[in-house]
Amino acid sequence: MRHKTDLGALLAHQPLFRSLDAAQLAVMTAAAQKISIEKNDFVFHRGDPCNGLHVVAVGHIKLAVPAANGQQKVIDFFGPGDAFGEAFMFLDKPYMVEAQALDDSLLIWIDKQDIYNAIDRDPSFARRMLAGLSLRLHTLVKDIETVNLQNATQRVVAYLLSQPREADETRFPFNKGLIASKLGLTPETLSRLLHQLAEAGLIEVSGKRVQIIDSAALEARMYVA
Amino acid sequence: MRHKTDLGALLAHQPLFRSLDAAQLAVMTAAAQKISIEKNDFVFHRGDPCNGLHVVAVGHIKLAVPAANGQQKVIDFFGPGDAFGEAFMFLDKPYMVEAQALDDSLLIWIDKQDIYNAIDRDPSFARRMLAGLSLRLHTLVKDIETVNLQNATQRVVAYLLSQPREADETRFPFNKGLIASKLGLTPETLSRLLHQLAEAGLIEVSGKRVQIIDSAALEARMYVA
DNA sequence: CGAAAGTTTGAGTTGCTTCAACCGCGGTGG
DNA sequence: CCACCGCGGTTGAAGCAACTCAAACTTTCG
Numbered sequence: 001m002r003h004k005t006d007l008g009a010l011l012a013h014q015p016l017f018r019s020l021d022a023a024q025l026a027v028m029t030a031a032a033q034k035i036s037i038e039k040n041d042f043v044f045h046r047g048d049p050c051n052g053l054h055v056v057a058v059g060h061i062k063l064a065v066p067a068a069n070g071q072q073k074v075i076d077f078f079g080p081g082d083a084f085g086e087a088f089m090f091l092d093k094p095y096m097v098e099a100q101a102l103d104d105s106l107l108i109w110i111d112k113q114d115i116y117n118a119i120d121r122d123p124s125f126a127r128r129m130l131a132g133l134s135l136r137l138h139t140l141v142k143d144i145e146t147v148n149l150q151n152a153t154q155r156v157v158a159y160l161l162s163q164p165r166e167a168d169e170t171r172f173p174f175n176k177g178l179i180a181s182k183l184g185l186t187p188e189t190l191s192r193l194l195h196q197l198a199e200a201g202l203i204e205v206s207g208k209r210v211q212i213i214d215s216a217a218l219e220a221r222m223y224v225a
Numbered sequence: 226m227r228h229k230t231d232l233g234a235l236l237a238h239q240p241l242f243r244s245l246d247a248a249q250l251a252v253m254t255a256a257a258q259k260i261s262i263e264k265n266d267f268v269f270h271r272g273d274p275c276n277g278l279h280v281v282a283v284g285h286i287k288l289a290v291p292a293a294n295g296q297q298k299v300i301d302f303f304g305p306g307d308a309f310g311e312a313f314m315f316l317d318k319p320y321m322v323e324a325q326a327l328d329d330s331l332l333i334w335i336d337k338q339d340i341y342n343a344i345d346r347d348p349s350f351a352r353r354m355l356a357g358l359s360l361r362l363h364t365l366v367k368d369i370e371t372v373n374l375q376n377a378t379q380r381v382v383a384y385l386l387s388q389p390r391e392a393d394e395t396r397f398p399f400n401k402g403l404i405a406s407k408l409g410l411t412p413e414t415l416s417r418l419l420h421q422l423a424e425a426g427l428i429e430v431s432g433k434r435v436q437i438i439d440s441a442a443l444e445a446r447m448y449v450a
Numbered sequence: 451c452g453a454a455a456g457t458t459t460g461a462g463t464t465g466c467t468t469c470a471a472c473c474g475c476g477g478t479g480g
Numbered sequence: 481c482c483a484c485c486g487c488g489g490t491t492g493a494a495g496c497a498a499c500t501c502a503a504a505c506t507t508t509c510g
Contacts, residue, residue: 126351
Protein backbone atom coordinates (compact mmCIF):
# COMPACT_ATOMS: atom_id res chain seq x y z
CA MET A 1 0.00 0.00 0.00
CA ARG A 2 1.39 3.35 -1.07
CA HIS A 3 1.25 6.35 1.18
CA LYS A 4 0.32 9.91 0.30
CA THR A 5 -2.03 8.90 -2.43
CA ASP A 6 -5.02 10.58 -0.81
CA LEU A 7 -5.47 13.71 -2.84
CA GLY A 8 -7.45 15.53 -0.17
CA ALA A 9 -4.80 15.00 2.48
CA LEU A 10 -2.13 15.98 -0.01
CA LEU A 11 -3.89 19.21 -0.87
CA ALA A 12 -4.48 20.11 2.74
CA HIS A 13 -0.74 20.11 3.32
CA GLN A 14 0.07 22.61 0.60
CA PRO A 15 0.68 26.16 1.82
CA LEU A 16 -1.48 27.57 -0.93
CA PHE A 17 -4.57 25.75 0.35
CA ARG A 18 -4.10 26.13 4.08
CA SER A 19 -6.71 28.82 4.33
CA LEU A 20 -9.49 26.83 2.70
CA ASP A 21 -12.26 25.53 4.91
CA ALA A 22 -13.40 21.92 4.73
CA ALA A 23 -16.09 22.55 2.13
CA GLN A 24 -13.82 24.49 -0.17
CA LEU A 25 -11.11 21.93 0.26
CA ALA A 26 -13.55 19.23 -0.78
CA VAL A 27 -14.42 21.16 -3.93
CA MET A 28 -10.77 21.69 -4.67
CA THR A 29 -10.03 18.05 -4.11
CA ALA A 30 -12.70 17.06 -6.56
CA ALA A 31 -11.22 19.40 -9.12
CA ALA A 32 -7.56 18.59 -8.61
CA GLN A 33 -5.63 15.92 -10.42
CA LYS A 34 -2.52 14.07 -9.45
CA ILE A 35 0.21 13.97 -12.02
CA SER A 36 3.10 11.58 -11.70
CA ILE A 37 6.06 12.48 -13.77
CA GLU A 38 9.39 10.84 -14.24
CA LYS A 39 12.78 12.43 -13.98
CA ASN A 40 13.68 14.43 -17.09
CA ASP A 41 10.14 14.38 -18.43
CA PHE A 42 8.51 17.68 -19.24
CA VAL A 43 5.45 19.02 -17.44
CA PHE A 44 4.89 21.47 -20.26
CA HIS A 45 6.80 23.06 -23.08
CA ARG A 46 7.10 26.62 -24.23
CA GLY A 47 4.07 27.51 -26.30
CA ASP A 48 1.72 25.04 -24.62
CA PRO A 49 -1.61 26.55 -23.59
CA CYS A 50 -2.01 27.15 -19.88
CA ASN A 51 -5.33 26.07 -18.39
CA GLY A 52 -4.38 25.75 -14.76
CA LEU A 53 -1.58 25.67 -12.28
CA HIS A 54 0.70 23.05 -10.79
CA VAL A 55 1.76 22.47 -7.21
CA VAL A 56 4.72 20.30 -6.38
CA ALA A 57 3.86 17.61 -3.84
CA VAL A 58 6.96 15.48 -4.20
CA GLY A 59 10.14 15.99 -6.16
CA HIS A 60 11.68 18.96 -7.93
CA ILE A 61 10.83 20.90 -11.05
CA LYS A 62 12.98 23.19 -13.13
CA LEU A 63 11.55 26.19 -14.98
CA ALA A 64 13.69 27.33 -17.88
CA VAL A 65 13.62 29.36 -21.06
CA PRO A 66 14.79 27.27 -23.99
CA ALA A 67 17.17 28.85 -26.47
CA ALA A 68 17.98 28.16 -30.10
CA ASN A 69 21.06 25.95 -29.95
CA GLY A 70 19.88 23.56 -27.25
CA GLN A 71 20.93 26.12 -24.68
CA GLN A 72 18.65 27.15 -21.88
CA LYS A 73 18.40 29.70 -19.11
CA VAL A 74 17.15 28.30 -15.83
CA ILE A 75 14.63 30.64 -14.26
CA ASP A 76 14.10 28.81 -10.99
CA PHE A 77 13.69 25.52 -9.17
CA PHE A 78 10.54 24.42 -7.38
CA GLY A 79 10.15 21.90 -4.57
CA PRO A 80 7.38 20.49 -2.38
CA GLY A 81 4.72 23.07 -1.57
CA ASP A 82 5.66 25.42 -4.39
CA ALA A 83 3.16 26.43 -7.03
CA PHE A 84 4.27 27.28 -10.54
CA GLY A 85 2.74 28.43 -13.78
CA GLU A 86 0.13 30.66 -12.11
CA ALA A 87 1.28 33.80 -13.84
CA PHE A 88 0.61 32.40 -17.30
CA MET A 89 -2.75 31.17 -16.15
CA PHE A 90 -3.85 34.59 -14.97
CA LEU A 91 -2.60 36.16 -18.17
CA ASP A 92 -4.35 33.66 -20.42
CA LYS A 93 -1.16 33.30 -22.37
CA PRO A 94 0.67 30.18 -23.43
CA TYR A 95 3.70 29.22 -21.39
CA MET A 96 6.85 31.05 -22.38
CA VAL A 97 8.95 28.73 -20.24
CA GLU A 98 9.24 24.99 -20.03
CA ALA A 99 8.98 22.84 -16.90
CA GLN A 100 11.01 19.68 -16.48
CA ALA A 101 11.21 17.19 -13.63
CA LEU A 102 14.60 16.93 -11.97
CA ASP A 103 13.49 13.91 -9.95
CA ASP A 104 10.60 11.52 -10.20
CA SER A 105 7.89 13.86 -8.99
CA LEU A 106 4.27 14.08 -7.98
CA LEU A 107 2.35 17.18 -8.96
CA ILE A 108 -1.12 18.46 -8.29
CA TRP A 109 -2.86 20.14 -11.16
CA ILE A 110 -5.82 22.46 -10.75
CA ASP A 111 -7.96 23.93 -13.45
CA LYS A 112 -8.06 27.66 -13.95
CA GLN A 113 -11.78 27.86 -13.35
CA ASP A 114 -11.49 26.19 -9.99
CA ILE A 115 -8.82 28.61 -8.94
CA TYR A 116 -11.02 31.51 -9.97
CA ASN A 117 -13.89 30.01 -8.01
CA ALA A 118 -11.73 29.74 -4.91
CA ILE A 119 -10.66 33.35 -5.33
CA ASP A 120 -14.26 34.46 -5.59
CA ARG A 121 -15.32 32.57 -2.48
CA ASP A 122 -12.35 33.15 -0.25
CA PRO A 123 -10.52 36.47 -0.20
CA SER A 124 -7.77 34.96 1.92
CA PHE A 125 -7.09 32.49 -0.87
CA ALA A 126 -6.77 35.45 -3.21
CA ARG A 127 -4.32 37.01 -0.80
CA ARG A 128 -2.29 33.85 -0.77
CA MET A 129 -2.08 33.84 -4.52
CA LEU A 130 -1.10 37.50 -4.49
CA ALA A 131 1.60 36.84 -1.93
CA GLY A 132 2.87 33.92 -3.98
CA LEU A 133 3.13 35.99 -7.14
CA SER A 134 4.71 38.84 -5.23
CA LEU A 135 7.35 36.55 -3.85
CA ARG A 136 8.11 35.23 -7.29
CA LEU A 137 8.41 38.81 -8.54
CA HIS A 138 10.73 39.67 -5.70
CA THR A 139 12.95 36.73 -6.54
CA LEU A 140 13.12 37.68 -10.19
CA VAL A 141 14.04 41.27 -9.42
CA LYS A 142 16.78 40.01 -7.17
CA ASP A 143 18.01 37.73 -9.97
CA ILE A 144 18.02 40.61 -12.42
CA GLU A 145 19.96 42.68 -9.95
CA THR A 146 22.45 39.89 -9.45
CA VAL A 147 23.08 39.24 -13.11
CA ASN A 148 23.37 42.89 -14.00
CA LEU A 149 25.29 44.36 -11.11
CA GLN A 150 27.45 41.56 -9.76
CA ASN A 151 30.36 39.81 -11.38
CA ALA A 152 30.68 36.07 -11.65
CA THR A 153 32.52 35.56 -8.36
CA GLN A 154 30.04 37.66 -6.44
CA ARG A 155 27.19 35.66 -7.87
CA VAL A 156 28.71 32.35 -6.94
CA VAL A 157 29.52 33.51 -3.42
CA ALA A 158 26.04 34.97 -2.98
CA TYR A 159 24.58 31.67 -4.09
CA LEU A 160 26.69 29.62 -1.72
CA LEU A 161 25.83 31.83 1.23
CA SER A 162 22.14 31.82 0.36
CA GLN A 163 21.85 28.06 0.44
CA PRO A 164 20.68 26.26 3.57
CA ARG A 165 23.64 24.90 5.44
CA GLU A 166 24.34 22.76 8.46
CA ALA A 167 27.60 22.80 10.34
CA ASP A 168 29.11 25.01 7.65
CA GLU A 169 28.31 22.47 4.99
CA THR A 170 26.00 23.00 2.06
CA ARG A 171 25.37 21.09 -1.13
CA PHE A 172 24.45 21.72 -4.70
CA PRO A 173 20.88 20.46 -4.92
CA PHE A 174 21.22 19.71 -8.63
CA ASN A 175 23.82 19.33 -11.32
CA LYS A 176 26.32 22.12 -11.32
CA GLY A 177 25.42 22.92 -14.90
CA LEU A 178 21.91 23.84 -13.82
CA ILE A 179 23.17 26.03 -11.01
CA ALA A 180 25.53 27.69 -13.45
CA SER A 181 22.64 28.47 -15.79
CA LYS A 182 20.57 29.86 -12.93
CA LEU A 183 23.49 32.14 -12.10
CA GLY A 184 23.93 33.17 -15.72
CA LEU A 185 27.30 31.45 -16.10
CA THR A 186 28.75 28.64 -18.15
CA PRO A 187 29.56 25.40 -16.31
CA GLU A 188 33.23 26.02 -17.07
CA THR A 189 33.23 29.39 -15.37
CA LEU A 190 31.45 28.04 -12.30
CA SER A 191 33.98 25.24 -12.05
CA ARG A 192 36.89 27.64 -12.29
CA LEU A 193 35.51 30.00 -9.69
CA LEU A 194 34.83 27.22 -7.22
CA HIS A 195 38.37 26.02 -7.73
CA GLN A 196 39.62 29.53 -7.17
CA LEU A 197 37.66 29.96 -3.94
CA ALA A 198 38.96 26.62 -2.74
CA GLU A 199 42.49 27.67 -3.70
CA ALA A 200 42.07 30.76 -1.54
CA GLY A 201 41.07 28.57 1.39
CA LEU A 202 37.51 29.89 1.62
CA ILE A 203 35.69 26.68 0.77
CA GLU A 204 36.31 23.00 0.13
CA VAL A 205 34.44 21.28 -2.65
CA SER A 206 33.95 17.59 -3.18
CA GLY A 207 31.27 16.64 -5.64
CA LYS A 208 28.04 18.34 -4.63
CA ARG A 209 29.26 18.97 -1.08
CA VAL A 210 30.72 22.34 -0.15
CA GLN A 211 32.38 23.14 3.15
CA ILE A 212 32.31 26.81 4.06
CA ILE A 213 35.72 27.38 5.64
CA ASP A 214 35.81 31.13 5.98
CA SER A 215 32.38 32.64 5.70
CA ALA A 216 33.56 36.11 6.70
CA ALA A 217 36.07 36.19 3.86
CA LEU A 218 33.37 34.89 1.53
CA GLU A 219 31.04 37.71 2.44
CA ALA A 220 33.85 40.14 1.87
CA ARG A 221 34.12 38.89 -1.71
CA MET A 222 30.54 39.90 -2.33
CA TYR A 223 31.36 43.54 -1.88
CA VAL A 224 34.73 44.02 -3.52
CA ALA A 225 34.61 45.03 -7.13
CA MET B 226 -8.47 76.52 -12.36
CA ARG B 227 -6.52 73.30 -12.73
CA HIS B 228 -8.08 70.30 -14.36
CA LYS B 229 -7.93 66.67 -13.24
CA THR B 230 -7.72 67.53 -9.61
CA ASP B 231 -10.84 65.58 -8.71
CA LEU B 232 -9.49 62.46 -7.09
CA GLY B 233 -12.65 60.44 -7.62
CA ALA B 234 -12.73 61.09 -11.33
CA LEU B 235 -9.02 60.39 -11.52
CA LEU B 236 -9.39 57.04 -9.80
CA ALA B 237 -12.32 55.99 -11.93
CA HIS B 238 -10.11 56.30 -15.00
CA GLN B 239 -7.43 53.92 -13.76
CA PRO B 240 -7.60 50.40 -15.18
CA LEU B 241 -7.04 48.91 -11.74
CA PHE B 242 -10.23 50.42 -10.40
CA ARG B 243 -12.53 49.97 -13.35
CA SER B 244 -14.33 47.08 -11.77
CA LEU B 245 -15.28 48.89 -8.59
CA ASP B 246 -18.90 49.90 -8.10
CA ALA B 247 -19.82 53.41 -7.05
CA ALA B 248 -19.82 52.65 -3.33
CA GLN B 249 -16.44 50.96 -3.41
CA LEU B 250 -15.04 53.71 -5.54
CA ALA B 251 -16.21 56.24 -2.98
CA VAL B 252 -14.43 54.35 -0.23
CA MET B 253 -11.32 54.14 -2.32
CA THR B 254 -11.48 57.81 -3.11
CA ALA B 255 -11.67 58.66 0.56
CA ALA B 256 -8.64 56.50 1.21
CA ALA B 257 -6.52 57.60 -1.70
CA GLN B 258 -4.08 60.46 -1.71
CA LYS B 259 -2.76 62.55 -4.54
CA ILE B 260 0.98 62.92 -4.68
CA SER B 261 2.58 65.52 -6.88
CA ILE B 262 6.18 64.92 -7.58
CA GLU B 263 8.73 66.85 -9.55
CA LYS B 264 11.02 65.53 -12.20
CA ASN B 265 14.02 63.69 -10.73
CA ASP B 266 12.51 63.50 -7.27
CA PHE B 267 12.19 60.11 -5.65
CA VAL B 268 8.88 58.49 -4.79
CA PHE B 269 10.68 56.08 -2.49
CA HIS B 270 14.16 54.74 -1.92
CA ARG B 271 15.45 51.24 -1.46
CA GLY B 272 14.89 50.17 2.11
CA ASP B 273 11.86 52.38 2.70
CA PRO B 274 8.92 50.59 4.30
CA CYS B 275 6.02 49.85 1.95
CA ASN B 276 2.58 50.62 3.29
CA GLY B 277 0.64 50.91 0.10
CA LEU B 278 0.82 51.13 -3.64
CA HIS B 279 1.15 53.87 -6.24
CA VAL B 280 -0.69 54.43 -9.47
CA VAL B 281 0.62 56.80 -12.10
CA ALA B 282 -2.01 59.34 -13.15
CA VAL B 283 0.26 61.71 -15.05
CA GLY B 284 3.90 61.52 -15.94
CA HIS B 285 6.46 58.72 -15.90
CA ILE B 286 8.23 56.83 -13.16
CA LYS B 287 11.40 54.79 -13.32
CA LEU B 288 11.93 51.75 -11.11
CA ALA B 289 15.59 50.87 -10.64
CA VAL B 290 17.96 48.95 -8.43
CA PRO B 291 20.69 51.24 -7.13
CA ALA B 292 24.26 49.93 -7.12
CA ALA B 293 27.33 50.81 -5.12
CA ASN B 294 29.20 53.25 -7.35
CA GLY B 295 26.28 55.45 -8.32
CA GLN B 296 25.39 52.92 -10.98
CA GLN B 297 21.88 51.59 -11.34
CA LYS B 298 19.95 48.96 -13.21
CA VAL B 299 16.63 50.13 -14.58
CA ILE B 300 13.94 47.54 -13.96
CA ASP B 301 11.11 49.23 -15.82
CA PHE B 302 9.27 52.41 -16.68
CA PHE B 303 5.70 53.20 -15.67
CA GLY B 304 3.26 55.58 -17.28
CA PRO B 305 -0.35 56.71 -16.78
CA GLY B 306 -2.58 53.91 -15.54
CA ASP B 307 0.26 51.72 -14.32
CA ALA B 308 0.47 50.60 -10.71
CA PHE B 309 3.81 49.94 -9.09
CA GLY B 310 5.14 48.77 -5.77
CA GLU B 311 2.29 46.31 -5.18
CA ALA B 312 4.57 43.31 -4.88
CA PHE B 313 6.45 44.76 -1.93
CA MET B 314 3.19 45.67 -0.30
CA PHE B 315 1.85 42.15 -0.48
CA LEU B 316 5.10 40.77 0.83
CA ASP B 317 5.29 43.19 3.74
CA LYS B 318 8.88 43.86 2.87
CA PRO B 319 10.68 47.16 2.42
CA TYR B 320 11.26 48.30 -1.13
CA MET B 321 14.30 46.76 -2.75
CA VAL B 322 14.07 49.17 -5.66
CA GLU B 323 13.82 52.93 -5.89
CA ALA B 324 11.26 54.92 -7.82
CA GLN B 325 12.13 58.22 -9.44
CA ALA B 326 10.05 60.64 -11.48
CA LEU B 327 11.22 61.13 -15.07
CA ASP B 328 8.77 63.98 -15.60
CA ASP B 329 6.74 66.13 -13.26
CA SER B 330 4.17 63.56 -12.27
CA LEU B 331 0.95 63.01 -10.42
CA LEU B 332 0.55 59.82 -8.47
CA ILE B 333 -2.24 58.25 -6.51
CA TRP B 334 -1.30 56.50 -3.31
CA ILE B 335 -3.49 53.95 -1.59
CA ASP B 336 -2.93 52.41 1.78
CA LYS B 337 -2.36 48.69 2.05
CA GLN B 338 -5.35 48.17 4.27
CA ASP B 339 -7.67 49.77 1.77
CA ILE B 340 -6.37 47.52 -0.95
CA TYR B 341 -6.96 44.50 1.25
CA ASN B 342 -10.46 45.70 1.95
CA ALA B 343 -11.17 46.06 -1.74
CA ILE B 344 -9.86 42.54 -2.34
CA ASP B 345 -12.10 41.17 0.37
CA ARG B 346 -15.17 42.88 -1.02
CA ASP B 347 -14.65 42.46 -4.70
CA PRO B 348 -13.15 39.29 -6.16
CA SER B 349 -12.85 40.93 -9.54
CA PHE B 350 -10.59 43.55 -7.98
CA ALA B 351 -8.48 40.70 -6.67
CA ARG B 352 -8.36 39.26 -10.16
CA ARG B 353 -7.23 42.56 -11.53
CA MET B 354 -4.40 42.71 -9.04
CA LEU B 355 -3.45 39.14 -9.90
CA ALA B 356 -3.43 39.92 -13.58
CA GLY B 357 -1.32 42.99 -12.95
CA LEU B 358 1.28 41.07 -10.99
CA SER B 359 1.26 38.28 -13.55
CA LEU B 360 1.93 40.72 -16.32
CA ARG B 361 4.81 42.22 -14.41
CA LEU B 362 6.18 38.72 -13.86
CA HIS B 363 5.87 37.94 -17.53
CA THR B 364 7.77 41.08 -18.42
CA LEU B 365 10.56 40.27 -16.02
CA VAL B 366 10.95 36.74 -17.33
CA LYS B 367 11.16 38.15 -20.80
CA ASP B 368 13.82 40.61 -19.67
CA ILE B 369 15.80 37.85 -18.04
CA GLU B 370 15.57 35.85 -21.22
CA THR B 371 16.72 38.82 -23.25
CA VAL B 372 19.71 39.65 -21.10
CA ASN B 373 20.85 36.06 -20.80
CA LEU B 374 20.27 34.67 -24.26
CA GLN B 375 20.62 37.60 -26.64
CA ASN B 376 23.65 39.65 -27.51
CA ALA B 377 23.76 43.42 -27.41
CA THR B 378 22.67 43.96 -31.01
CA GLN B 379 19.74 41.59 -30.67
CA ARG B 380 18.60 43.39 -27.55
CA VAL B 381 18.73 46.79 -29.19
CA VAL B 382 16.90 45.59 -32.27
CA ALA B 383 14.27 43.82 -30.15
CA TYR B 384 13.78 47.01 -28.21
CA LEU B 385 13.39 49.16 -31.32
CA LEU B 386 10.87 46.79 -32.84
CA SER B 387 8.92 46.51 -29.61
CA GLN B 388 8.35 50.24 -29.34
CA PRO B 389 5.15 51.83 -30.64
CA ARG B 390 5.77 53.35 -34.01
CA GLU B 391 3.95 55.45 -36.54
CA ALA B 392 4.89 55.63 -40.16
CA ASP B 393 8.05 53.63 -39.45
CA GLU B 394 9.17 56.18 -36.92
CA THR B 395 9.68 55.55 -33.25
CA ARG B 396 11.34 57.51 -30.50
CA PHE B 397 13.30 56.93 -27.34
CA PRO B 398 10.85 57.91 -24.62
CA PHE B 399 13.67 58.80 -22.22
CA ASN B 400 17.37 59.47 -22.15
CA LYS B 401 19.37 56.90 -24.02
CA GLY B 402 21.33 56.14 -20.89
CA LEU B 403 18.18 54.90 -19.20
CA ILE B 404 17.24 52.74 -22.15
CA ALA B 405 20.76 51.35 -22.17
CA SER B 406 20.45 50.41 -18.51
CA LYS B 407 17.10 48.77 -19.10
CA LEU B 408 18.74 46.71 -21.84
CA GLY B 409 21.70 45.85 -19.65
CA LEU B 410 24.17 47.89 -21.70
CA THR B 411 26.41 50.88 -21.20
CA PRO B 412 25.41 54.11 -22.95
CA GLU B 413 28.56 53.84 -25.05
CA THR B 414 27.64 50.42 -26.34
CA LEU B 415 24.10 51.50 -27.18
CA SER B 416 25.42 54.50 -29.07
CA ARG B 417 27.85 52.37 -31.05
CA LEU B 418 25.24 49.80 -31.97
CA LEU B 419 22.77 52.42 -33.14
CA HIS B 420 25.51 53.94 -35.24
CA GLN B 421 26.28 50.52 -36.65
CA LEU B 422 22.65 49.83 -37.53
CA ALA B 423 22.44 53.22 -39.19
CA GLU B 424 25.68 52.51 -41.06
CA ALA B 425 24.10 49.32 -42.38
CA GLY B 426 21.14 51.32 -43.65
CA LEU B 427 18.60 49.70 -41.35
CA ILE B 428 17.66 52.78 -39.35
CA GLU B 429 18.24 56.49 -39.19
CA VAL B 430 18.78 58.16 -35.86
CA SER B 431 18.50 61.81 -35.01
CA GLY B 432 18.29 62.62 -31.34
CA LYS B 433 15.48 60.61 -29.81
CA ARG B 434 13.86 59.97 -33.19
CA VAL B 435 14.49 56.69 -35.02
CA GLN B 436 13.38 55.93 -38.54
CA ILE B 437 12.97 52.24 -39.26
CA ILE B 438 14.28 51.92 -42.81
CA ASP B 439 14.42 48.17 -43.26
CA SER B 440 12.34 46.39 -40.67
CA ALA B 441 12.75 43.01 -42.36
CA ALA B 442 16.52 43.23 -42.14
CA LEU B 443 16.19 44.37 -38.54
CA GLU B 444 14.13 41.35 -37.64
CA ALA B 445 16.70 39.17 -39.32
CA ARG B 446 19.33 40.54 -36.95
CA MET B 447 17.34 39.26 -34.01
CA TYR B 448 17.87 35.68 -35.05
CA VAL B 449 21.40 35.52 -36.31
CA ALA B 450 23.93 34.59 -33.71
C1' DC C 451 25.07 82.91 -23.40
C1' DG C 452 27.24 79.80 -20.40
C1' DA C 453 27.14 75.74 -17.52
C1' DA C 454 25.73 71.14 -16.93
C1' DA C 455 24.01 67.02 -18.61
C1' DG C 456 23.74 63.82 -22.23
C1' DT C 457 25.89 61.57 -26.24
C1' DT C 458 29.42 60.14 -29.32
C1' DT C 459 33.91 58.54 -30.61
C1' DG C 460 38.38 56.44 -29.88
C1' DA C 461 41.75 53.37 -27.77
C1' DG C 462 42.82 49.91 -24.76
C1' DT C 463 41.52 46.27 -21.62
C1' DT C 464 39.29 42.29 -19.54
C1' DG C 465 36.08 38.89 -17.77
C1' DC C 466 33.82 35.54 -19.39
C1' DT C 467 32.99 32.47 -23.15
C1' DT C 468 34.17 29.14 -26.60
C1' DC C 469 36.29 25.20 -28.22
C1' DA C 470 38.60 21.16 -27.31
C1' DA C 471 40.71 17.69 -24.73
C1' DC C 472 40.78 15.10 -20.61
C1' DC C 473 39.33 13.11 -16.18
C1' DG C 474 36.55 10.29 -13.05
C1' DC C 475 32.83 7.99 -11.52
C1' DG C 476 28.55 5.19 -11.82
C1' DG C 477 26.08 1.97 -14.34
C1' DT C 478 25.81 -1.87 -17.49
C1' DG C 479 26.75 -5.86 -19.87
C1' DG C 480 29.91 -9.28 -21.34
C1' DC D 481 34.23 -9.23 -11.71
C1' DC D 482 36.11 -6.20 -14.65
C1' DA D 483 36.05 -3.53 -19.03
C1' DC D 484 33.71 -0.24 -21.25
C1' DC D 485 30.69 3.48 -22.10
C1' DG D 486 28.69 7.94 -21.28
C1' DC D 487 27.86 11.93 -18.94
C1' DG D 488 29.04 15.51 -15.70
C1' DG D 489 32.76 17.99 -14.47
C1' DT D 490 37.43 20.01 -14.95
C1' DT D 491 41.31 22.20 -17.15
C1' DG D 492 43.78 24.73 -20.73
C1' DA D 493 44.39 27.98 -24.52
C1' DA D 494 42.61 31.43 -27.35
C1' DG D 495 39.19 34.88 -28.66
C1' DC D 496 35.99 38.41 -28.45
C1' DA D 497 32.04 41.15 -27.05
C1' DA D 498 31.27 44.52 -24.20
C1' DC D 499 33.30 47.50 -20.76
C1' DT D 500 36.30 51.24 -18.96
C1' DC D 501 38.51 55.44 -19.31
C1' DA D 502 39.05 59.70 -21.44
C1' DA D 503 38.19 63.39 -24.44
C1' DA D 504 35.38 65.90 -27.76
C1' DC D 505 31.11 67.15 -29.21
C1' DT D 506 25.98 68.39 -28.71
C1' DT D 507 21.89 69.43 -26.58
C1' DT D 508 19.32 71.32 -22.88
C1' DC D 509 18.00 74.78 -19.93
C1' DG D 510 18.42 78.44 -16.58
